[in-house]
Amino acid sequence: MNPYEMFVKQVDEATPFLTVEPEYIEILKYPKEVMEVSIPLRLDDGGVKVLKGWRSHHNNALGPYKGGVRYHPNVSREEVIALSSWMTIKCATAELPYGGGKGGVSVNPRDLSPAEVERLSRGYAMAISRFMGTDIDIPAPDVYTNPQIMSWFVDTYEKIHGKSEPSCYTGKPVEAGGSLGRGDATSRGGMYVLRELLKEQGLLGKDLTVAVQGFGNVGGFAHKLIASDLGLKIVASSDSRGGAYNTKGLEYAAVRKHKTDTGSISGFAEAERVSNEELLELDVDILVPSALEGVITAANAPKIKAKIVLELANGPTTPEADQILADKGVIVIPDVLANAGGVTVSCFEWIQGRTGDYWTEEEVHQKLDKKLTTAFHQIWKIKQEFGIRTRQAAYVRAISRIVGAMRFKGIWP
Ligand code: NAD
Numbered sequence: 394m395n396p397y398e399m400f401v402k403q404v405d406e407a408t409p410f411l412t413v414e415p416e417y418i419e420i421l422k423y424p425k426e427v428m429e430v431s432i433p434l435r436l437d438d439g440g441v442k443v444l445k446g447w448r449s450h451h452n453n454a455l456g457p458y459k460g461g462v463r464y465h466p467n468v469s470r471e472e473v474i475a476l477s478s479w480m481t482i483k484c485a486t487a488e489l490p491y492g493g494g495k496g497g498v499s500v501n502p503r504d505l506s507p508a509e510v511e512r513l514s515r516g517y518a519m520a521i522s523r524f525m526g527t528d529i530d531i532p533a534p535d536v537y538t539n540p541q542i543m544s545w546f547v548d549t550y551e552k553i554h555g556k557s558e559p560s561c562y563t564g565k566p567v568e569a570g571g572s573l574g575r576g577d578a579t580s581r582g583g584m585y586v587l588r589e590l591l592k593e594q595g596l597l598g599k600d601l602t603v604a605v606q607g608f609g610n611v612g613g614f615a616h617k618l619i620a621s622d623l624g625l626k627i628v629a630s631s632d633s634r635g636g637a638y639n640t641k642g643l644e645y646a647a648v649r650k651h652k653t654d655t656g657s658i659s660g661f662a663e664a665e666r667v668s669n670e671e672l673l674e675l676d677v678d679i680l681v682p683s684a685l686e687g688v689i690t691a692a693n694a695p696k697i698k699a700k701i702v703l704e705l706a707n708g709p710t711t712p713e714a715d716q717i718l719a720d721k722g723v724i725v726i727p728d729v730l731a732n733a734g735g736v737t738v739s740c741f742e743w744i745q746g747r748t749g750d751y752w753t754e755e756e757v758h759q760k761l762d763k764k765l766t767t768a769f770h771q772i773w774k775i776k777q778e779f780g781i782r783t784r785q786a787a788y789v790r791a792i793s794r795i796v797g798a799m800r801f802k803g804i805w806p
Contacts, residue, residue: 394711396475396686402712407788410779417796424451424474430520432498434513437506444513448496448521449477450530454798457528458494459484459736461535468497479707479729485791486768487733489740494530496521502537514542518549527560533739534564544569560746563739572742574757580614582734582765583705584622586726589769590701602677604629606669607684608658611705615681617645629672635659638667638675673697682709689714697723704728719782727784729791730768737764
């Protein structure tokens with residue numbers, strides 16, 4: 394099942410609990426439009442390589458399209474469409490005034506020099522420039538893109554249009570129109586949601602162990618915040634080259650230093666080496682997939698020992714695995730809720746850029762906490778009411794909002 398088929402199945406699994414006309418569900422199963430671009434990249438050696446990129450607009454019933462841009466060799470049209478569909482659900486989950494979009498380029502940025510990454514980024518921003526804008530589609534960072542890349546995107550867009558338009562992209566550096574609190578927002582939002590779940594279960598303050606897959610923007614901050622703010626013990630951490638495991642815990646600053654010094658987590662002193670596959674099956678209380686999609690499948694779900702899965706990555710659990718985990722009594726906090734903190738603070742950044750009124754970090758944290766705590770409890774209520782999985786409950790709530798807007802707007806042309 395590819396990620397797009399996963400999305401369609403997830404929608405189908407929510408529909409029995411919705412009172413919605415089938416035509417709206419059918420519309421939700423397709424992206425409204427997808428742009429495919431070819432980007433000729435001038436290499437440092439003078440040669441040229443043509444790269445493929447996409448930008449998908451899934452649904453804009455609730456507002457302009459919103460979603461990140463991914464640079465990864467596995468990026469494909471289907472993946473970008475699926476990620477844009479999940480953004481539609483996610484923005485509705487967090488009650489943001491947005492629909493869902495997503496973009497990506499099939500490339501391994503680690504094979505490129507910084508100057509080549511800049512030329513690629515400007516080339517992509519140029520190629521999609523007529524497909525986006527502050528009130529149309531607002532991209533942001535995702536896997537292997539970052540605030541520096543957002544700045545090149547904005548600069549390119551502003552030079553094409555000859556005007557200042559800081560809110561055409563979010564996830565920018567604070568010095569260049571970004572919001573305080575955006576850097577760790579995805580992980581912080583996940584931490585707030587996890588806190589609420591632990592409260593519900595009477596587990597807050599208990600000695601719990603956590604394994605985090607991925608040590609990028611999301612996984613790195615998750616490691617840090619879940620330990621510092623919830624007092625839980627992170628016993629395993631990983632990146633694309635493998636992971637480290639120590640039942641006594643992995644101190645964030647030491648792991649960060651090892652990663653900075655060696656380029657990888659694998660080989661961290663006083664820890665056992667584990668593969669990314671082994672990490673998922675460790676004997677821990679909480680598993681936090683924070684890298685790529687499709688890592689928890691029907692093959693490894695029966696072997697997962699964690700009792701809670703907090704999906705900070707997009708689409709880490711296949712629908713079959715979701716059911717297997719539910720049957721084992723594992724609570725999966727779905728991506729559309731668990732990682733909605735990133736797009737929520739992106740929305741705050743968009744508002745600040747449009748008004749010129751910039752908020753303190755504390756204000757950002759408070760507003761984020763309020764939004765995601767509210768979303769968690771509303772979803773939890775639906776889950777209890779229907780006796781369904783958390784993901785189904787999140788989709789029920791999100792689709793009700795989206796279709797609520799679609800009904801009033803009508804089906805036209
Ligand atoms: P990132 O580029 O900062 O980090 C990606 C991490 O994944 C790195 O640690 C990398 O080593 C690791 N990785 C790559 N390939 C891997 C593999 N095959 N096995 C294990 N690890 C691998 O990206 P990010 O922004 O942290 O995004 C991670 C996930 O979170 C993605 O699924 C992304 O869609 C999702 N997400 C990101 C944001 C955001 O604000 N950045 C928001 C919501 C969701």
